[in-house]
Amino acid sequence: MARILHVTECHDGGVSSAIRKLVDLTPEHEHYILLDGGDLDVSRATREVRMFRAKGMLKRTLEVRRAVADINPDYVHLHSSWAGAYGRITPLKAKTIYQPHCYKFDDSSLSPAKRWIYRAAEKVLSFRSDKTVVLSEHEARLTFELNATAACFYVPNVPSCEQVDEEMTSGAPEDGARRVLMVGRICEQKDPLFFGQVAKLAASSPVLSGFIFRWVGDGEHDLREALQDDGVEVAGWKQGNELLAELDAGDYYVHSASYEGFPISILDAAARGLPIIGRSIDALIGSGAYLAESPEDVVDALERAEVQPEFQEALLDRSKLLLAARTDADQERAWLNLYSSSVEVTS
Known part of the structure; x- marks a missing residue:
């Protein structure tokens, strides 16, 4: 048995789900x-929860x-970069x-100078990490570059919710409107402007003009x-049954x-x-998800999917493949290996 202290400055969205799991x-x-952070919903197996009292690096x-x-x-x-700094300085x-x-x-939206600064800081601090946990092959490559x-x-990340067959879901909203969802923190990394552009383009589409675009999260x-302003509904943060209701609707x-490590929200949707x-970013390439380069590609x-049932079925098949490659059993074995193994390089 090991005693583990988890440290995070970003305890909402995917990070909180990952720690609970x-x-x-x-x-x-x-x-x-x-x-x-805003999300204080932790696993009941947690021995103690402490809050940061002060602000500032030191x-x-x-x-x-x-x-x-x-x-x-x-x-x-x-967990995440700021906690990584506090614990490794x-x-x-x-x-x-x-x-x-x-x-x-x-x-990639950062200036070259800022990217260099962040990379240099991670490189220096990497030598104070006994072990590094990665969520994708892309993240592993970046780690070894450092x-x-x-x-x-x-x-592997895994869903934070129960898996159901698409035929079993019964969350259709009473208004009958078709809904397109995105789940996550409203921040530059999640690129809400990309999602908003999709919503604007869809509004002028004969096929999608009645669709509701809904962002589950805040920031x-x-x-x-x-x-x-782009016509997207913002639902705020949802957890537990409320999040399931949003997904099922x-x-x-x-x-x-x-850019991502690997998003839990995609796995929850699957x-x-x-x-x-998904958006064609390094973390998702090779994952099995259907990927689009631009808002125009997403709308297409x-x-x-609306007019070709076989294409919609192909998207659902890809969702099943995403889940098959990332199971609770796989993650449990990985955590047990992490907390019990000696420090050694694995790829």
């Missing part, structure tokens, strides 16, 4: 969480050190596991307003993010039997 699948270990680094001194964990599992009296949940320097000797462990005020799932159109795919 991790704890649920490994109840034989003792799990503690130090977090900042103060939060000291908070992590105090938590390590109090809890005396075997591992400090750092100075040595800790525990082994450190870093899980970026996507590297910030992978954001540090050729990194102890890199692939752990940056200006980007939320931009979504709404949907007809398609479109993932608009410009688990609820939705046809999926939605129109085609």
